[in-house]
Amino acid sequence: MSSFMLWLIPVLPLAGFLVNGILRPPKMVAALVGCAGPIVSFVLSLIAFQAAPVEQNVFGWITVVGEKLHIPFGLRVDQLAAVMLLVVTGVGSLIHIYSVSYMNDDEGFARFFAYLNLFMFSMLVLVMGDSVALMFLGWEGVGLCSYLLIGFWYKDLKNADAGKKAFITNRIGDFGFILGIFCLWQMFHTLDFKEMSGHHAIDEKWATAAAFLLFVGACGKSAQIPLYVWLPDAMAGPTPVSALIHAATMVTAGVYMMARMNFLYVAAPGVLELVVLIAALTAFMAGVIAVAQNDIKKVLAYSTVSQLGFMFAGIAAADFTAGIFHVVTHAFFKALLFLGAGAVIHTLHGEQDIRKMGGLGRKLPALTAVFVIGGLALAGMPGTSGFFSKDAILAAVYLKSGIYMSFAAAWTLLVVTASLTAFYTTRLVLLVFLDREGHDAGHEEAPHELHKPGLLMMGPLAVLAVLSLAAGVWLNADHRFEKFLGPVWGHEEVHPAHGGHGLDAHTVNVYVSIGAFVLGAGLSAVLYARSHGREAVQRWVEGPMKGLHRLVSNKFYVDEIYEVLVIAPVRMGATVAWFLIDRILIDAILVNGTGRLVYALGGIVRRPHTGSINVGAVSFVLGVLAVLSYLAIHFEAWKIAFPF
Amino acid sequence: MMGHYLVLSAAMFSIGAYGVLARRNLLIILMSIELMLNGVNIALLAFARMHPETGTRGHVFVLMVMGVAAAEVSVGLALLIAVFRNRQTVDTGDLKSLKG
Numbered sequence: 001m002s003s004f005m006l007w008l009i010p011v012l013p014l015a016g017f018l019v020n021g022i023l024r025p026p027k028m029v030a031a032l033v034g035c036a037g038p039i040v041s042f043v044l045s046l047i048a049f050q051a052a053p054v055e056q057n058v059f060g061w062i063t064v065v066g067e068k069l070h071i072p073f074g075l076r077v078d079q080l081a082a083v084m085l086l087v088v089t090g091v092g093s094l095i096h097i098y099s100v101s102y103m104n105d106d107e108g109f110a111r112f113f114a115y116l117n118l119f120m121f122s123m124l125v126l127v128m129g130d131s132v133a134l135m136f137l138g139w140e141g142v143g144l145c146s147y148l149l150i151g152f153w154y155k156d157l158k159n160a161d162a163g164k165k166a167f168i169t170n171r172i173g174d175f176g177f178i179l180g181i182f183c184l185w186q187m188f189h190t191l192d193f194k195e196m197s198g199h200h201a202i203d204e205k206w207a208t209a210a211a212f213l214l215f216v217g218a219c220g221k222s223a224q225i226p227l228y229v230w231l232p233d234a235m236a237g238p239t240p241v242s243a244l245i246h247a248a249t250m251v252t253a254g255v256y257m258m259a260r261m262n263f264l265y266v267a268a269p270g271v272l273e274l275v276v277l278i279a280a281l282t283a284f285m286a287g288v289i290a291v292a293q294n295d296i297k298k299v300l301a302y303s304t305v306s307q308l309g310f311m312f313a314g315i316a317a318a319d320f321t322a323g324i325f326h327v328v329t330h331a332f333f334k335a336l337l338f339l340g341a342g343a344v345i346h347t348l349h350g351e352q353d354i355r356k357m358g359g360l361g362r363k364l365p366a367l368t369a370v371f372v373i374g375g376l377a378l379a380g381m382p383g384t385s386g387f388f389s390k391d392a393i394l395a396a397v398y399l400k401s402g403i404y405m406s407f408a409a410a411w412t413l414l415v416v417t418a419s420l421t422a423f424y425t426t427r428l429v430l431l432v433f434l435d436r437e438g439h440d441a442g443h444e445e446a447p448h449e450l451h452k453p454g455l456l457m458m459g460p461l462a463v464l465a466v467l468s469l470a471a472g473v474w475l476n477a478d479h480r481f482e483k484f485l486g487p488v489w490g491h492e493e494v495h496p497a498h499g500g501h502g503l504d505a506h507t508v509n510v511y512v513s514i515g516a517f518v519l520g521a522g523l524s525a526v527l528y529a530r531s532h533g534r535e536a537v538q539r540w541v542e543g544p545m546k547g548l549h550r551l552v553s554n555k556f557y558v559d560e561i562y563e564v565l566v567i568a569p570v571r572m573g574a575t576v577a578w579f580l581i582d583r584i585l586i587d588a589i590l591v592n593g594t595g596r597l598v599y600a601l602g603g604i605v606r607r608p609h610t611g612s613i614n615v616g617a618v619s620f621v622l623g624v625l626a627v628l629s630y631l632a633i634h635f636e637a638w639k640i641a642f643p644f
Numbered sequence: 645m646m647g648h649y650l651v652l653s654a655a656m657f658s659i660g661a662y663g664v665l666a667r668r669n670l671l672i673i674l675m676s677i678e679l680m681l682n683g684v685n686i687a688l689l690a691f692a693r694m695h696p697e698t699g700t701r702g703h704v705f706v707l708m709v710m711g712v713a714a715a716e717v718s719v720g721l722a723l724l725i726a727v728f729r730n731r732q733t734v735d736t737g738d739l740k741s742l743k744g
Contacts, residue, residue, distance in 0.1 A: 609744030
């Protein structure tokens with residue numbers, strides 16, 4: 001493909017946004033326009049994928065002559081961007097198609113597709129941008145769309161609040177990102193990825209600062225400790241949004257950005273140690289919380305946070321391929337799980353509490369099959385895509401754990417988390433789909449019929465299920481994925497973790513991964529598959545484990561701690577600033593003070609204004625006399641000024 | 645010879661100026677202004693005759709002043725009538741709405 005078609009990939013969804021956003025066409029048209037953009041973009045992405053690497057300078061964007069700052073609006077699709085491009089447009093298209101059915105009864109149908117298309121545009125700019133500045137433009141764009149879509153049903157204040165929380169939390173991360181960009185400029189005097197990676201002498205202090213600050217940005221966007229709190233709340237948005245933005249694409253932007261900046265992170269090993277610790281801790285903590293959640297979407301949300309931790313761990317081990325591999329497989333199976341959860345919620349007319357579900361397996365065999373496939377991939381069942389990518393990450397971290405204590409600790413946490421993942425995923429699947437004696441009767445007698453998902457919903461689910469199953473094997477076979485991405489990291493050879501002397505580490509981790517899966521899934525099956533197991537759990541939760549359960553199901557009270565430690569002081573500061581600066585300085589002194597001053601001065605200067613014509617005339621004559629006498633005294637000068 | 649003209653001119657100007665400053669009837673003030681303008685005209689003509697090298701410049705100036713004076717007095721009288729219609733007075737002592 002000639003590179004001049006690259007700009008079409010982001011622009012097509014933008015066109016869809018404009019049509020749906022401004023014209024608000026009827027449903028049929030809105031659906032057609034909304035889906036056409038991403039699908040055509042997907043086809044173009046396939047062509048770009050074949051042609052990668054390609055690039056195109058669309059137009060000059062920012063130019064500051066004195067500073068030699070010149071940032072073009074350039075798009076570049078190298079192998080890394082091509083992979084992301086396919087994931088974003090591919091999974092995005094499927095979710096668009098699914099949404100046609102899911103959002104069918106919503107009055108904001110066209111608005112929904114407009115936002116979704118705007119998101120696609122921003123995400124594609126983020127992925128394809130050839131400089132950090134352009135990436136940041138997309139980064140902010142997806143943040144905006146995330147906010148708009150979380151609060152899509154804005155009439156419910158809770159949803160609007162969740163949107164604000166996401167936006168503000170991201171703003172903290174973005175602050176770090178911007179500072180990181182400044183550091184990059186200071187180091188390289190360019191923001192173009194290719195030019196930056198070509199730089200040889202990287203100053204370690206600046207590199208550490210930039211790497212850390214960019215990671216702060218990634219923490220916000222990709223929901224890592226301490227900025228992860230917004231993602232679980234983001235589930236207030238419609239379920240396709242959770243699937244597209246808050247599972248498959250946007251939240252992985254942080255991972256993508258760090259993979260893009262691989263040359264920087266390789267130069268800052270100290271930051272990588274911090275990253276791996278935060279990543280492992282996030283993965284573990286979110287995994288623990290997910291065990292005690294009862295909202296189907298909340299379970300998946302915490303599992304997303306946890307899986308993002310895995311991806312960051314891969315990046316931190318400097319095995320960027322493994323991190324991106326997990327981004328791709330996670331996009332498939334988590335989108336599948338979210339869309340499946342959406343179908344479940346849709347079927348049950350909005351019910352989200354898994355304790356009230358059960359027995360769906362018999363009624364919806366097709367949906368159950370795809371959901372179970374997604375669950376197995378998430379749990380890391382050997383053979384599924386999730387197994388391969390998680391295993392690659394564990395191997396990469398394991399390989400470094402001989403050198404760094406931090407990696408050893410992180411590896412241990414990640415293995416435990418892998419087991420936890422299998423545990424809560426199995427619990428979720430069993431509670432939702434398994435027949436429960438005497439429990440699911442309530443639903444069979446429910447007055448309304450089940451709202452069974454149609455072909456538009458099941459089609460995308462089937463595609464994602466196939467991908468969740470097969471993508472791992474296919475990409476892993478013959479190191480296909482690694483070889484493809486190799487040029488991006490600047491080394492063609494296969495990573496030692498998967499060949500040569502690293503074979504040992506790989507084998508060890510395969511067994512560890514299988515063990516973790518069997519342990520977690522098995523334990524969960526024992527506890528949740530049968531009623532006496534569930535009763536035992538119930539007894540523990542109400543008895544000896546009551547305190548622990550309350551702590552975990554309340555998410556370790558992190559929101560409450562933030563409320564006291566962060567929000568309350570900020571609010572206090574705002575109140576003080578409002579009183580001192582707004583009320584006293586601006587209102588009292590500057591605004592009213594100016595008025596009073598003018599009034600007082602006016603009181604003085606109005607005295608000579610008697611209003612009497614005679615007084616005016618006299619002063620006029622006196623003035624003329626004064627001017628004339630002046631001119632008479634300076635007669636010579638006057639003659640020169642006005643020669644007659 | 646020249647001096648007489650200038651004395652007359654100065655006298656007319658001064659009388660006019662006194663009228664403008666001292667009288668309170670708007671009509672009289674307008675008439676006084678005319679007196680001042682014509683005093684100036686006489687001075688201009690006298691100087692023009694005294695300096696023939698200036699050609700007709702002084703005469704033209706006088707015609708100019710007369711034209712402007714005619715326009716001014718028509719506007720002035722119109723204002724005067726308007727003020728009288730509104731206030732029933734043309735006494736400057738009573739017209740003090742501009743007092744600060």
